[in-house]
Amino acid sequence: MSHRFSLARVRAVLIKEFIQVRRDRLTFAMMIGVPLLQLLLFGYAINSDPKQLPTAVVCADPGPFARSIVSALETSAYFAVTHKPASEAEGDQLLALGEVQFLVVIPAGFDRSLQRGERPNILVAADATDPSATGNALSVISTLGRQSINRELSGPLASLKTNEDPFEVRVQRRYNPEGLTSYNIVPGLMGVILTMTMIMMTALSVTREREKGTMENLLATPARPLEVMVGKIIPYVVIGYVQVGVILIAAKVLFEVPMLGSLALLAGAAGLFIVACLAVGFTFSTLAKSQLQAMQMTMFFFLPNILLSGFMFPFRGMPEWAQYVGSVFPLTHFLRIVRGILLKDNTMYEVLPHVWPILAFVLVVSGLALKRYKMTLD
Amino acid sequence: MSAVIDVRHLTKAFDGRKVVDDFSIRVEGGRIHGFLGPNGSGKTTTIRMLCGLLTPDAGEGTCLDFDIRTQTAEIKKHVGYMTQKFSLYEDLSISENLDFIARIYAVPRRKEVVAKTLERLGLATRSRQLAGSLSGGWKQRLALAACLLHEPKLLLLDEPTAGVDPKARRDFWENIHQLAAEGMTVLVSTHYMDEAEQCHELVYMAYGRKVVEGTAGEVVDRSGLDIWEVTGPDLPKLSRELRQLSEVEMVVPFGLTLHVSGRNHGALEKALAPFGQRSGLTVHRIKPGLEDVFISLMDKSVDNFG
Numbered sequence: 001m002s003h004r005f006s007l008a009r010v011r012a013v014l015i016k017e018f019i020q021v022r023r024d025r026l027t028f029a030m031m032i033g034v035p036l037l038q039l040l041l042f043g044y045a046i047n048s049d050p051k052q053l054p055t056a057v058v059c060a061d062p063g064p065f066a067r068s069i070v071s072a073l074e075t076s077a078y079f080a081v082t083h084k085p086a087s088e089a090e091g092d093q094l095l096a097l098g099e100v101q102f103l104v105v106i107p108a109g110f111d112r113s114l115q116r117g118e119r120p121n122i123l124v125a126a127d128a129t130d131p132s133a134t135g136n137a138l139s140v141i142s143t144l145g146r147q148s149i150n151r152e153l154s155g156p157l158a159s160l161k162t163n164e165d166p167f168e169v170r171v172q173r174r175y176n177p178e179g180l181t182s183y184n185i186v187p188g189l190m191g192v193i194l195t196m197t198m199i200m201m202t203a204l205s206v207t208r209e210r211e212k213g214t215m216e217n218l219l220a221t222p223a224r225p226l227e228v229m230v231g232k233i234i235p236y237v238v239i240g241y242v243q244v245g246v247i248l249i250a251a252k253v254l255f256e257v258p259m260l261g262s263l264a265l266l267a268g269a270a271g272l273f274i275v276a277c278l279a280v281g282f283t284f285s286t287l288a289k290s291q292l293q294a295m296q297m298t299m300f301f302f303l304p305n306i307l308l309s310g311f312m313f314p315f316r317g318m319p320e321w322a323q324y325v326g327s328v329f330p331l332t333h334f335l336r337i338v339r340g341i342l343l344k345d346n347t348m349y350e351v352l353p354h355v356w357p358i359l360a361f362v363l364v365v366s367g368l369a370l371k372r373y374k375m376t377l378d
Numbered sequence: 379m380s381a382v383i384d385v386r387h388l389t390k391a392f393d394g395r396k397v398v399d400d401f402s403i404r405v406e407g408g409r410i411h412g413f414l415g416p417n418g419s420g421k422t423t424t425i426r427m428l429c430g431l432l433t434p435d436a437g438e439g440t441c442l443d444f445d446i447r448t449q450t451a452e453i454k455k456h457v458g459y460m461t462q463k464f465s466l467y468e469d470l471s472i473s474e475n476l477d478f479i480a481r482i483y484a485v486p487r488r489k490e491v492v493a494k495t496l497e498r499l500g501l502a503t504r505s506r507q508l509a510g511s512l513s514g515g516w517k518q519r520l521a522l523a524a525c526l527l528h529e530p531k532l533l534l535l536d537e538p539t540a541g542v543d544p545k546a547r548r549d550f551w552e553n554i555h556q557l558a559a560e561g562m563t564v565l566v567s568t569h570y571m572d573e574a575e576q577c578h579e580l581v582y583m584a585y586g587r588k589v590v591e592g593t594a595g596e597v598v599d600r601s602g603l604d605i606w607e608v609t610g611p612d613l614p615k616l617s618r619e620l621r622q623l624s625e626v627e628m629v630v631p632f633g634l635t636l637h638v639s640g641r642n643h644g645a646l647e648k649a650l651a652p653f654g655q656r657s658g659l660t661v662h663r664i665k666p667g668l669e670d671v672f673i674s675l676m677d678k679s680v681d682n683f684g
């Protein structure tokens with residue numbers, strides 16, 4: 001009896017594996033596709049030192065110093081002046097909506113105060129819900145201001161040129177004054193966890209029926225596709241809400257994340273988001289031939305979701321094309337809704353702009369699912 | 379009343395390959411119709427077209443007087459379909475499975491009906507057992523029970539007894555006969571000859587086409603087969619020898635004998651005569667059985683379509 005290690009047997013297994021991998025198109029695509037996707041996303045889309053962040057500037061002083069600060073902001077790499085609201089209140093609104101990352105307010109009488117050496121204040125309010133998006137930008141802003149002012153201070157005003165700042169930058173980290181990353185991550189996790197579990201559970205629940213052959217029996221009964229879809233989805237909606245509850249309690253108790261906004265509004269938005277995920281899962285289940293394929297599709301969808309939605313890396317830091325791609329995902333919008341409601345006390349008015357894209361996504365995807373889900377085995 | 383199943387010229391192709399080709403069948407009420415043919419001949423596909431699970435590429439007809447193309451929802455309400463592969467939920471118990479099916483069909487007085495069905499098929503004592511842990515025979519009983527809950531008028535049974543022990547098969551067929559006596563129409567596919575012989579009528583299919591139909595007796599008579607039984611030592615060698623003869627169409631081992639067949643009766647008799655002279659060999663004519671007929675049909679259809 002020879003039971004030595006046999007290279008011939010290794011070869012047999014090796015050849016069989018190669019044939020199987022080649023036959024299994026989706027696995028093959030995953031093995032090539034996932035690294036490629038990661039390479040592209042990490043290489044081109046993701047930027048942990050985001051630049052060109054949208055900024056609103058309220059400049060209440062028409063003088064040259066104020067203007068030079070504005071133009072310094074405009075030319076700097078970190079800021080992109082996208083809005084020039086008329087008042088500070090308007091600027092606050094833009095921050096709350098998430099339209100801009102920063103609000104810079106140069107008060108009236110700035111130039112005069114400066115010339116008198118009174119060290120006037122400039123207000124820089126940052127949306128600090130994602131501290132990693134604002135950190136570097138905030139650290140350059142005072143240098144930026146000093147350099148531009150010093151250039152202006154020539155001739156008779158040169159005496160004002162000092163090593164001390166001629167004005168003071170008051171930084172407000174709105175919504176997350178201590179810059180705690182957990183404030184950003186924990187609410188975000190709600191969307192990420194829901195995406196993962198909801199999509200996977202529904203995708204598997206239908207493919208399991210097909211793989212086990214029970215689908216044939218179900219199709220031979222008078223049950224209609226919509227009845228099956230609704231019947232299958234409802235339990236997962238309930239599970240989704242349980243997850244939301246668990247995450248919220250953990251956020252409150254363990255991480256002390258503030259919960260400023262309306263929980264009812266959050267529950268409504270979560271419901272819509274859960275439905276969006278279930279619709280994706282159901283669509284995958286109509287495409288996948290096996291449970292393994294359903295899992296693979298889920299992973300393939302999940303990866304760009306967490307990378308491009310603003311969960312792991314600042315959304316504003318990504319190039320425009322990546323932001324467009326990210327905007328398609330319901331997760332991107334749901335993250336803004338959750339962070340908005342919990343941290344910024346967003347109301348219906350601020351939440352609505354993020355609801356429409358999710359709604360549109362749900363309609364398109366469930367239309368696709370119902371079209372793909374067949375009453376027959378054809 | 380017209381036939382329970384009456385379909386004509388059914389055709390279905392998968393990936394450009396015709397799996398069912400111009401198939402017609404009529405099944406009268408209250409009869410047990412046997413559906414035979416080698417694996418892959420298109421029996422399952424045909425049954426699926428009958429109960430609305432597949433749409434035929436061509437052909438038309440009715441099942442329970444409902445159009446198989448447009449009235450599949452009605453057909454599904456009145457047909458009991460037992461799939462070839464067990465297709466109930468293995469992680470549900472027997473009674474949970476039956477409850478589920480009964481709810482889907484909106485069976486009135488559900489609890490009563492489920493209890494009665496459990497009783498009738500002798501499943502009552504195991505009703506809490508998970509379907510996945512049942513043996514083949516019990517799974518098949520459960521599947522039959524699930525088909526009967528909504529009191530269908532037609533049963534489509536796709537190889538219901540494959541992989542089931544002989545005792546369970548006999549019990550199963552007793553049930554089928556009982557149901558037919560009560561007026562149920564049954565179309566049942568099978569590979570077992572003893573089961574085929576129990577059917578009122580048979581249809582044999584090969585490569586998607588109907589090859590022959592009729593009662594067991596008619597099928598045998600029409601085959602025109604002449605079968606000779608040959609016994610003796612070293613059957614494999616004998617078999618090789620016999621195959622050389624041009625008069626011999628087929629040599630099939632049947633246990634310790636060989637069944638030799640040909641179409642030209644006189645010529646075959648003459649060709650076999652020298653073998654009868656050899657010591658230790660016996661050669662005599664026998665009446666062909668269904669199995670002989672089907673083996674010969676299978677052999678020929680390869681020639682025709684293969």
Ligand SMILES: Nc1ncnc2c1ncn2[C@@H]1O[C@H](COP(=O)(O)OP(=O)(O)O)[C@@H](O)[C@H]1O
Nearest residue numbers: 392393397415416417418419420421422423424
């Ligand atoms: N959904 C399908 N897609 C492609 N080919 C199929 C499909 N269903 C059946 N076939 C093929 O059709 C042929 C007939 O199959 P089937 O009807 O199951 O035969 P039978 O039940 O007589 O064994 C087989 O060759 C099978 O591989």
Ligand SMILES: [Mg+2]
Nearest residue numbers: 421422462536
């Ligand atoms: Mg079959």
